[in-house]
Amino acid sequence: MPIYTKKVIAALSLALLMPLTAATGEEICATDDTGQEVCLDEPAQRIVALSPGVTELLYAAGAGANVVAAVSHADYPEQAQDLPRVGSYNRLDVESILAKQPDLAIGWHSGNSPGQLDRLEELGVKVYRSEQRDLEDIPSTLERFGKLAGSSDEAQAEADEFRVRRDELEQRYAEGENVEVFYQVWDDPITTINDEQIISEVIRLCGGSNVFGHLERLTPRLDTESVLAADPQAIVVGGMGEANQAWLDKWREYERMTAVQQQNLFFVPPSKIQRPTPRLLEGAAKLCEQLEKAR
Incomplete structure (x- = not known):
């Protein structure tokens, strides 16, 4: 007992x-x-x-x-x-x-x-x-x-309001020229998401594609060399706080990366893109604007 x-x-x-x-x-x-x-x-x-x-x-x-x-x-x-x-x-x-x-x-x-x-x-x-x-x-x-x-x-x-706002974003951005995105959810170890994770759908909603979407694990761990080899057109990080963009500093060191050369290094507050709640559309709207800039 x-x-x-x-x-x-x-x-x-x-x-x-x-x-x-x-x-x-x-x-x-x-x-x-x-x-x-x-x-x-x-x-x-x-x-x-x-x-x-x-x-x-x-x-x-x-x-x-x-x-x-x-x-x-x-x-x-x-x-x-x-x-x-x-x-x-x-x-x-x-x-x-x-x-x-x-x-x-x-x-x-x-x-x-x-x-x-x-x-x-x-x-x-x-x-x-x-x-x-x-x-x-x-x-x-x-x-x-x-x-x-x-x-x-x-x-x-x-x-109902969520569905309306989602559809508006999709109509505005989903058919835009594709932008290849690396999304970083953590820094040590470097962690991203695959296409089964909801953030990848946000990327697609904005007319982008996840360069690591094909990986099997929901949240794959990477090394720096893998990111350099993928050479994304844009890097988006969630950071360790609502305003902490420090993770982007590391990537600025790699000046040959397309995302760095084109200054497509972006930050979205994690609570607005990493939590699957209605506020996710606030993060989606910000990401869509960033990828539009990258185009």
Whole structure:
């Protein structure tokens, strides 16, 4: 028999003492991004968000008031900064999550520990696994979150607006002359993305192509020589902060690179392109303008 800490036992005991809620009608169900159907007897009132992106999506879907805890670095919108913390996205504090008595935990499928998400389910927590791989996944997620949280009207309005803005960008830029792009998501080791990652779709939306899109791994690691050999027409970095463009300094040393010669070295704040939320279109608009300049 597993040995639990007093904190876990207290949380489980309290949950058992709570009265069972009778279903008021049909179950509320939504299919998560792994194909698993998640069903609730009533809209979720106590949601734990297990990644910064999930937190932002919940607020955008009108469910912010229902979020009772989040992980570290969940900093948007401003209200989210005051939420209690239950660990980091890659190391959840299961005891703290249980203590919040959630009726729904929304995890990041490729970022959270699979074992910890499974453990939460074993302990009776409903778990929805979220993963956005293309732009349409963002409004679709908003709609599903709104359904589970009882905020469908606000979620639908946000989803509709996202689709309109996405289509406007596509109509304006997607047919432009191709620009070969290297996107850098991390610096040590040098890390990029392949064509299955959502940032590559943003690049295509702007009429560009990812020079490392063919690689098998979602976030491939590279060496400097690989980037030099690819000789991209533009280099775009996410940086280590909302205004820190230091990663571009390294590439300026390689004066024979096409991107350096043409001064096509660009920065996009990471929260506006590396989080799959409605703000991604702000980053997309900035990137499209940069690639237009590169043309």
